[in-house]
Amino acid sequence: MFKYFPPSGSPITTKEILYWLACNAFFVDKRRDINNQLRDRFNVDHTYLFTTGRGAMTVLLKSLKKLRNKAEINEVIIPAYTCYSVASSIQNAGLKVRLCDVDPNTLSYNLTKLQNMPFANVLCIISANLYGIPNQLQEIEEIEEIASENGVYMIDDAAQSFNAKYLEREVGTFGSVGLYSFDKGKNITSIEGGGIITNNSELAEIIDSYYSKTLDNSIRDNLMTAIKVIIYYLFLNPLLYWIPASLPFLNLGKTRYEEIIEIKKYSRLVAPIALMQIKRSNQIAEKRIANGRWYKNNIVVSKTISKINESDHGMPVYLRYPIKITQKEKREAILTHAKRYGITKSYPKSLNLLIEIDKFLVNPGEFEGAEEISRQLITLPTYAFINNNDRENIKNIIEEMTA
Numbered sequence: 357m358f359k360y361f362p363p364s365g366s367p368i369t370t371k372e373i374l375y376w377l378a379c380n381a382f383f384v385d386k387r388r389d390i391n392n393q394l395r396d397r398f399n400v401d402h403t404y405l406f407t408t409g410r411g412a413m414t415v416l417l418k419s420l421k422k423l424r425n426k427a428e429i430n431e432v433i434i435p436a437y438t439c440y441s442v443a444s445s446i447q448n449a450g451l452k453v454r455l456c457d458v459d460p461n462t463l464s465y466n467l468t469k470l471q472n473m474p475f476a477n478v479l480c481i482i483s484a485n486l487y488g489i490p491n492q493l494q495e496i497e498e499i500e501e502i503a504s505e506n507g508v509y510m511i512d513d514a515a516q517s518f519n520a521k522y523l524e525r526e527v528g529t530f531g532s533v534g535l536y537s538f539d540k541g542k543n544i545t546s547i548e549g550g551g552i553i554t555n556n557s558e559l560a561e562i563i564d565s566y567y568s569k570t571l572d573n574s575i576r577d578n579l580m581t582a583i584k585v586i587i588y589y590l591f592l593n594p595l596l597y598w599i600p601a602s603l604p605f606l607n608l609g610k611t612r613y614e615e616i617i618e619i620k621k622y623s624r625l626v627a628p629i630a631l632m633q634i635k636r637s638n639q640i641a642e643k644r645i646a647n648g649r650w651y652k653n654n655i656v657v658s659k660t661i662s663k664i665n666e667s668d669h670g671m672p673v674y675l676r677y678p679i680k681i682t683q684k685e686k687r688e689a690i691l692t693h694a695k696r697y698g699i700t701k702s703y704p705k706s707l708n709l710l711i712e713i714d715k716f717l718v719n720p721g722e723f724e725g726a727e728e729i730s731r732q733l734i735t736l737p738t739y740a741f742i743n744n745n746d747r748e749n750i751k752n753i754i755e756e757m758t759a
Contacts, residue, residue: 360598361698402560405622409537409550417449436726480509488675519641546630648674676735698737
């Protein structure tokens, strides 16, 4: 039977749809319950919910800038290979990007380069934890130490890593403040949404001031989101995903840089879905972890295929499973001819090569590790619709096309 796999996603169950419909039919607001779940789970005092993760990141950066309260402290260190929305959030917060190269074998910061960064004007360091894999080789703790030693904040960006752990500690709880995303391609989803968690009371007071002035979603916003929920519920299944995938105007799977980020409070409309997914997040993660480990144990390393090194102390949740294809022609062949299997190249460029950030990038230049990753990386789907036969097919296609 023909299947067309989305690159990522967290299936919404029929039970969750029915709960969503019931809550909205009786105007039940579950946002407080989500905040309580996050506070209890991560043992934090303060949580905030916004419509998007990038909106939450923008407010967070503005709040850290106000907390530091020094005009010259306006730079944010980020990996040269990471999600484009991180750089976009920095731009929207009125700050500047300072890139640090990454280790192409781990997707994490090159720690030597990070330690040697000029910190005079740095506000904070942002971790990555890409594809649900915690920053590796003991790096999360070392980023925390580098930030502390240099008197800067650390944002533990767990947008792609809900349920991932490092030494039994939840990713997102390192540093000064953590961030999560409930977007449609993330580990848990309500189609949209982003959350901030922190125990810093001074920072929370400033975020409160921004949050109180933030608008709610309009009726039109909620109507459009409701339509997206239904479409997502119906068509994420690989047996039906070919329908939206065949419509080019939807731009599914394409990575775009958004220069303008709209900031709004998280919608009451979608909160019931997020609440249900948070409650069963361990079950969702279990399937992703099983698929990720299968790829890790069964895809054979060769002259053309290499894997990402993972820390022995990390517990990845595998939003997607990343591997590197070192020969350009074979990588392009996989991306072209095996597209329907949900195989994607993720971010097509390292951030230093994005012309959109030239205006606020303080250290342009070459970043060899990040550029190598952008040339070689592909990611494999891990969500609940992937079964044993699908994994075998994906593995065989990759190995045949790289032979």
